[in-house]
Amino acid sequence: MLDPNSFTPVPVTILTGFLGAGKTTLLNRILSEQHGHRIAVIENEFGEAGIDNDLLIQGEEQIVEMNNGCICCTVRGDLVRILGELAEKRENGSLIFERVIIETTGLADPAPVAQTFFVEQDIGEYYLLDGVITVVDAKHALKQLSECHEAEEQVGFADRLLLSKTDLITPEEVIELETRLRLINARAPIAHAHFGETDISEILDIRGFNLNAILEIEPDFLGDVSHAHDAGITSFVYRTEQAFDAARIIGFMDVMVRDYGNDLLRYKGIVHIAGCDRKVIYQGVHMLLGDSIGELWAANEVRQSVLVLIGRNLPKQEIYTALDSCRVI
Structure with a gap:
């Protein structure tokens, strides 16, 4: 067991948002920023094959792709395994990183992903869930929020909301969308991210995840969270x-x-x-x-x-x- 008096947990950011919202664009922005951080990236896609790994900037970062399912369903065991392997490599010096970013599939409910850091003792001791960042596609969000419960879950669990594609709608439509988002999640600050351009300090080291607030949204958060995708x-x-x-x-x-x-x-x-x-x-x-x-x-x-x-x-x-x-x- 780690000594809490001598060990600083590795901060983890969960990057979520509905399909096509701009998560990979934002992630590339983070990876290309001269912020001096070494980042390990866990990237997940829905379906039998993934290509986002080919779309990510390849630098010194460790990028692990999980493409055999939704990260919040059958592959959560893989998430635990990968986090464990990253910790082991960091401890033996074969891999150097200071933080982890998990980019979920656009169909992921973020609750079970976040839950991992509270119900898996070894993971919870080594890592600190720093925040859930949700990218919202301003052009399609109102339709997605009405039709897909995953989109609502992603907004509801966010510690920060980043609106992409605001240039494709009118200022009045932006106000309408922000009003809708605040009805779902009044505690998360809303910012705009044009092609991933946003203040890195608003994304990393925000210490934004509040377990008590999440328990108000989903009381059984620490229990057995089930999740099913739209069968269609x-x-x-x-x-x-x-x-x-x-x-x-x-x-x-x-x-x-x-x-x-x-x-x-x-x-x-x-x-x-x-x-x-x-x-x-x-x-x-x-x-x-x-x-x-x-x-x-x-x-x-x-x-x-x-x-x-x-x-x-x-x-x-x-x-x-x-x-x-x-x-x-």
Whole structure:
């Protein structure tokens, strides 16, 4: 058992927010900031394959990806194991870090994740839950809060609320959203984060997690917290090592957003375009689709396209067939 008089627990930040809110953008902002901290990152995705690890800035930070389920469900045992392994490596000197950031999947209820630090004795002694930061997609939040209980849970458990995409709505709509958020969580300060730009001091070392306040929200927080996803939400992955034709894949994306945008909660991918030496990154939420040019394909790297789609009642086979037709044969 650790001596509390001679050991300072490692602070942990839980970074949450609904699908496509901008968590990875914010995390990249934190990792690229010249703040002098060494950070271990645990990153989780919903579905059979994850690509966020490829979208994160790779520096000296330790990044551990968990992509075999929701971090608040079957893989919480993995979270305990990974935190234990990180602690062991830190103690034997094979890994140096001062804090941990856990980026949850956009469908995670943060309660069981936070619960880990209070019901697992070894974890609770070595780590200190510093705060829960929730990124809120200002463009889609009101709809998400009405339709998905996970979005409400993420807001309710937040110690800080960061609004992204406020440039896509009117000032009046921002006020309406902030009013709704305060009805759910009156204690969490609200700030804006344009493309992840925010004051690091408002995110790290805030000592914001208040167990008594959480117990008021969820009295059985320290008990057996069950969690179930919307049965209609599914995730699937499309992979191919054949290059896409640029015009065809652009046309597919436009049609997909037009026909299925309302049911597409989140879609993202790293794509190999014929004749392009750089990765092309697609990311979208509902009807909003963005693309950007990523890093160069490495000389020995397999040029594989991976597209992840999360949504309600999506026609998987139709989408697969349409994507197949976009390939250069």
